[in-house]
Amino acid sequence: MSDRLTAxxxxxxxxxxxxxxxxxxxxxxxxxxxxxxxxxxxxSLISNRISFxxxxxxxVREVPGRLANPVWVDDExxxxxxxxxxxxxxxxxxxxxxxxxxxxxxxxxxxxRRPLWEVYLIEGLAGxxxxxxxxSHQALVDGINALDIAHVIVDGKxxxxxxxxxxxxxxxxxxxxxxxxxxxxDAIRRPSQIAENVRGAITDVKAVSRPVFSAVGALVSTxxxxxVRPAPASPLNAEIGEARRYVIVGMDLxxxxxxxxxxxxxxxxxxxxxxxxxxxxxxxxLRSWLLTRGEAxxxxxxxxxxxxxxxxxxxxxxTDDTGRVGDRVTACFVDLPVGxxxxxxxxxxxxxxxxxxxxxxHAVGAExxxxxxxxASPTLHSLGARLGSAMSRRLFxxxxxxxxxxxxxLYVGDARMLSAYPVVPLARGQAVSIGLxxxxxxxxxxxxxxxxxxxxxxxxxxxxxxxxxxxxxxxxARR
Numbered sequence: 001m002s003d004r005l006t007a008x009x010x011x012x013x014x015x016x017x018x019x020x021x022x023x024x025x026x027x028x029x030x031x032x033x034x035x036x037x038x039x040x041x042x043x044s045l046i047s048n049r050i051s052f053x054x055x056x057x058x059x060v061r062e063v064p065g066r067l068a069n070p071v072w073v074d075d076e077x078x079x080x081x082x083x084x085x086x087x088x089x090x091x092x093x094x095x096x097x098x099x100x101x102x103x104x105x106x107x108x109x110x111x112x113r114r115p116l117w118e119v120y121l122i123e124g125l126a127g128x129x130x131x132x133x134x135x136s137h138q139a140l141v142d143g144i145n146a147l148d149i150a151h152v153i154v155d156g157k158x159x160x161x162x163x164x165x166x167x168x169x170x171x172x173x174x175x176x177x178x179x180x181x182x183x184x185x186d187a188i189r190r191p192s193q194i195a196e197n198v199r200g201a202i203t204d205v206k207a208v209s210r211p212v213f214s215a216v217g218a219l220v221s222t223x224x225x226x227x228v229r230p231a232p233a234s235p236l237n238a239e240i241g242e243a244r245r246y247v248i249v250g251m252d253l254x255x256x257x258x259x260x261x262x263x264x265x266x267x268x269x270x271x272x273x274x275x276x277x278x279x280x281x282x283x284x285x286l287r288s289w290l291l292t293r294g295e296a297x298x299x300x301x302x303x304x305x306x307x308x309x310x311x312x313x314x315x316x317x318x319t320d321d322t323g324r325v326g327d328r329v330t331a332c333f334v335d336l337p338v339g340x341x342x343x344x345x346x347x348x349x350x351x352x353x354x355x356x357x358x359x360x361x362h363a364v365g366a367e368x369x370x371x372x373x374x375x376a377s378p379t380l381h382s383l384g385a386r387l388g389s390a391m392s393r394r395l396f397x398x399x400x401x402x403x404x405x406x407x408x409x410l411y412v413g414d415a416r417m418l419s420a421y422p423v424v425p426l427a428r429g430q431a432v433s434i435g436l437x438x439x440x441x442x443x444x445x446x447x448x449x450x451x452x453x454x455x456x457x458x459x460x461x462x463x464x465x466x467x468x469x470x471x472x473x474x475x476x477a478r479r
Contacts, residue, residue, distance in 0.1 A: 003072045004182075005060070005139060010069045012138040013060065013112075017428075018242050021109045023116070023137045025423030026150040027102055027248065027446065030415040031129055033158075037415045039086040042121050042132070045413060047080050049152045051164040055140060056149065059115050063179045071179065074170035075115055084119045092126035095248060102133055103246040106423050106448070116140045117149050132412060138425075154410040154417060230394040231304040235293060235453070237397055238431045243451035247461040248421045251443045251468055253407075256281075259471045263344050272351045275402055277471070278443070279307065279354070280347035282400060282434060283336040284467030289460045290338060301339030306396040307332045307354075332357045333396055343470045398432055399424065405439040421446035432457065 005013075016022040030037065050056040058072040089097045101122060110116045116137035123130045134150045141148050174182070231237075256277045263272070283303070290297050334357070337349045401424055410417045421444045422435030431453035436445045445464060449457040 005069045005072065007069065009139040013070065016109065018109065019240050020426065020428055021107065022139070022425055023106075023110055023135045024141065024148065024425060025102075025106050025136070026134045026148070027098070027421040027423065028132045028134075028150060028154070028412070028417055029125065029129055029419045030132065030412055030417050031127070032415040037130060037413055039084075039121050041413055042119070043080060043084050046084055046119060046149075046153060048164050050080075051166070051168065053147065053152055054168075056115055056117060056152070057168065057170070060112060060139065061173070061179065063182075064176045065180070067180060068182070071174070071182070073173045076170045076173060078115065078170065082114065083117055084121070086121045086123070089122060089124040091124045093122075093124040094126060098122065098125065098131055099246050099248060102423065103244045103451070105133065106135065106246065107242055107244040110135060110137055119149060119153070129418065130415070150420070153412055155412070156406075156408065156410060158411040158414045158416070231397050232302060234303055234397045235290075235295065236303065236431050237429050238450065238453040240426055240428070240431060240450040241452055244426075245447075245449045245451050245454055245457045246423065247445075247447040247449075247457050248419075249445040249447070249461045249464050250419055251445070251465070253438050253441050253443050255468055255472055256443060259347075259468075259474075263347055263471065263474065271355050272347070273354075274404075274438075275307075276347060276351040276354060278402055278436065279305070279334065279336065279350045279400065280343065281464060281467045281471065283338055283340075283346050283350065284343055284470060285460060285463035286336060287338040287340075288463040288466060289456070292456070292459060292463075297339055299339045299341075302335040303338050303398070304396045305334050305336055306399045307334055308399075308401055343467070344474050347471070398430060398434065399427070401433075401435045403435075403437045405437045407438070407440055409440055419444050423448055426450060432460070 012022045055072065057075055057078045059075045060070045061073045062070050087101065089101065105118075105120060110118065117140060118135045120133040121130065122133060125131060132150075132153065134148070134153070136149045256274050260272055260274055260277050263277075282305075286303050287297060290301075332354060334350065334353050337346050340346045340349065401422065403422070405420065417439070419442060420437055420439050422437055423446050424433040424435035426433055426448060432447060432449040434445065434447055436443060438444075445461070447457055447461055449460075454460075
């Protein structure tokens with residue numbers, strides 16, 4: 001029988017709406033060799049690679065009556081050319097044109113009738129470059145059965161493709177009767193879980209709601225230990241629409257390393273991390289951006305960020321020597337000191353706050369966040385997700401994801417990847433999200449914002465550059 005979605009994976013489907021598409025994305029820019037790189041070659045490469053990831057040829061099928069979570073079924077009419085698409089910018093294509101293209105396609109929800117991913121080849125970038133833009137639904141990318149499609153495409157060696165024998169044949173899609181029968185088989189194996197599903201699908205909403213509210217209460221209790229007050233009012237929180245803006249910013253990783261080494265002093269000097277410098281840079285950028293908007297910024301003004309942290313035992317910055325991301329994930333709630341005028345003090349306040357949460361055990365583990373929907377029946381997944389989304393305005397102002405990447409070149413075919421920018425989806429009430437990754441000596445920010453609430457998103461991007469420059473200048477002054 002088909003694989004059933006976990007409660008967490010299903011929750012990403014139920015929380016999705018026209019204004020809140022639940023897919024993650026990436027924008028990868030490449031420099032081809034003399035032979036170039038074309039659409040047919042990308043289709044061939046992806047057709048080859050997804051042979052190792054069967055989930056990319058499966059789609060979601062709902063169980064009648066929502067008696068159980070949806071299931072993954074093979075797409076009997078799978079067509080890779082539906083998912084891999086080609087476009088071009090007017091030559092010579094600028095980064096501004098690329099950003100506008102990304103904003104438009106990332107704002108569109110994926111087709112639920114097909115496997116939940118898309119890849120776009122964007123030709124015509126200045127300097128002979130091209131871009132590959134990806135979209136993968138969060139229900140699809142669980143890190144076990146499926147990695148993000150961007151990780152499936154790239155490789156550590158140029159032209160390392162070995163053809164894979166095509167042996168895949170789709171299994172027959174189960175009928176409604178078979179899906180219901182499978183749900184009742186699961187009821188025998190896990191009677192308590194299915195009892196809640198059935199009650200929730202019929203009438204007894206209150207009885208099934210308790211685990212959801214219990215999980216929410218546990219989350220609020222955990223957050224209360226790190227932040228007594230609700231998140232402050234901020235223009236970063238607003239009603240959002242369907243349209244988006246997207247801005248990319250590239251920086252030098254060595255600048256972050258040098259700032260860390262020059263501005264880390266005192267008893268806790270060794271505890272300042274690259275991630276702390278990143279957060280200090282963002283904090284300074286938010287300060288400047290708020291001031292340009294005419295917002296009241298006082299010494300005590302803060303912006304609360306939720307910062308998922310990946311921890312790997314051999315490296316405090318989250319990766320081992322190969323750039324592999326650790327499997328321990330912790331979500332920290334950090335009050336960014338945007339009211340502090342001194343850049344060096346912002347860094348040390350952030351480093352202290354992060355250390356207090358991680359070492360004190362006050363950070364929220366990923367499993368606790370998953371608990372918002374982990375006990376709910378499919379019908380109540382929607383309730384749990386809506387509640388969590390509404391609460392997010394009070395718990396934090398924005399999300400910042402920092403994923404360390406490999407520090408050696410990656411390739412698609414024989415084309416070398418120059419940069420990679422993440423696209424982090426917006427939750428309800430969140431006007432902007434900030435994602436960044438380090439790769440091959442660079443740090444690449446992707447700013448995803450609501451088109452109406454963030455008309456000055458490009459200004460926030462420039463403020464990031466200026467904020468890091470401020471930290472670098474302080475480093476120089478201390479020599």
